[in-house]
Amino acid sequence: MYQPLADALRPKTIDEVAGQRHILGEQGVLRRIIQGGTIPNMIFYGPSGTGKTTVAEIAAARIHRPFYRLNATTASLADIKAVTKDVGTLLAPEGVVLYLDEIQYFNKKQQQSLLEFMENGSLTLIASTTENPYFYVYNAVLSRSTVFEFKPVSPEEVEPVVRRGVDHLAKTRGVSVQWEEGVLAHVAQSCGGDVRKALNAVEALFAAHAMDRGEITLTLEEAQTLSQRSAMRYDRDGDSHYDILSAFQKSIRGSDPDAGIHYLARLLEAGDLISPCRRLMVIASEDVGLAYPQAVSVVKACVDSANMLGLPEARIPLAQAVIFLATAPKSNSAMMAIDQAMADLRAGKSGNIPADLQDAHYGGAAKLGHGLGYRYAHDYPNHYVAQQYLPDELKDRVYYRYGENKTEQAAKRYWDSVKGQG
The missing domain is CATH 1.20.272.10 (Zinc Finger, Delta Prime; domain 3)
Structure with a gap:
């Protein structure tokens, strides 16, 4: 029966996992948690092919409870009930471990169905997601879980895995393998930190020599053809x-x-x-x-x-x-000004528009005092006259502050001079 190379080489211990030294290194928190044998509810977040499923299986093996695995893309409430029905029975007297892959595809009701069992400790959840859990996992589940971020694996850490893949397939096929300089490094570099993708590329390289016997040579041209654009990680909604x-x-x-x-x-x-x-x-x-x-x-x-x-x-x-x-020179003075003004409005600070600034283009406006006393700036030297424009409540508020760049400083010097502040 065909077994994908990535599955055949799946690590069985923490030391065999490529990358993730920030959480699985000698003093890594996740490593120490797993080795301690008491596994809390956890959410593994990161790109595909970075070891989330592998580490979940290694963790589950440490606590010797019945292990169930569901994929949220296909699982239903009935599947969750099938897992939890054994809790507290002779089949699972100490509870179960559930590995839930792609938890972001579970809706709120499906996620909440786990809460009762997570709360009393009869179900240990290890969930994985390629999406940010703070956006896609509901707060009730998040608050009962510890989030660990898995990062793309560096080319230096992927290359030994690629070499193991080549050796494994060579032994399985019973052939001797040679490779041109740069082949393994290119596969490791072009996978974009996805170990599974790198091993898939190795399989494809061997598939291109399926009819060859005795000795095969893996060429750099073949590796480049198989890995075109494969390092790109991009999701328009992710x-x-x-x-x-x-x-x-x-x-x-x-x-x-x-x-x-x-x-x-x-x-x-x-x-x-x-x-x-x-x-x-x-x-x-x-x-x-x-x-x-x-x-x-x-x-x-x-x-x-x-x-x-x-x-x-x-x-x-x-x-x-x-x-x-x-x-170009930089200034965020305009953005800062509008943000501060809007913050005041949202805080309920607005006040009445000064009467002399109110609309006076209708009959009866003068009787209401609207527009009276307004001074038309263009009638004054330099087209400026001092008067209050902000509401009384905000009359001393300063929103715009001149930036340090030469354009705004030139404007500041001009207005300081006109307003008699220079």
Whole structure:
């Protein structure tokens, strides 16, 4: 019977697990929990192929309880009841361990059906998810669980696994294997931190030599063909999408054009044109803002060009916009001003509009005192006259503070002079 290579090489001990040194290293918290033999409810969160299922099975084996495994994509309430019916019986006097894969696919009712058993300790839940559990797992389950994040495995940690895979298949096939320089490193690098994907690539390499006998040679060209685009982790509705967009904006805000271009490339390589266009328009006002007010117009022109051209040509004006914004002076003074003003409104601070600023373009307005005493700024030198514009409750509130860049400082010097503050 066919057995996938990833399953055949599945680690049986913590020391055999590739990566995750931050939680499975010598002093790693998860390692010590598993070795202690008392397993709490846990949620393993991270990309595919990083060891979540393997570690769950290793943990379950330490506590010697009946072990059940469900996949939330296909499981139902009836399946959960089938697991919990043995709790407290001779079949499971000390409870059961349930490994629930892809818990994000369980709805609220399905997740809550586990709570009673989690609460009294008769069911130990080990759940895994590729999505952020703080978004997809309900609070009642989260509050009873400890979340551990699994990270993509580094190429240096994947390469020994790739080598073991090659040796295993060579022994199974009864052949001698040679490989060109860089083959194993390329497979380890191109899997994007997914060990399963790397082993699948090894299987595919051997499949390409299925008819060969005696000695086979794995070539770098074959490895590159099999791994095209495989390192890309991207899901338009998932964590990786928002993580890339976050890194994209933070890199440009931090004035790093190289990082900005890198994250733009990741978005475009995944075929996502809309997201970088929207985010670049935001950055133009949020992060460059009044330090270079013309940035909005420049970026809008680049975005319009990109949308008109479509991919792959759209990459050129978008790259121009990224480098332009990353190397432009920065100011968030406009965003800070509007956010503070809105915070006051949400706190109930508004007040009445001063009577002299109220609309006076209708009969009877003067009888109400609306518009009386208003001074028209253009009638005064420099088109300025001192008067109160904010409501009385907020009359001393300062929302806009000039940024340190030369554009805003030039404006500040001008108005300080006009207002007699210079």
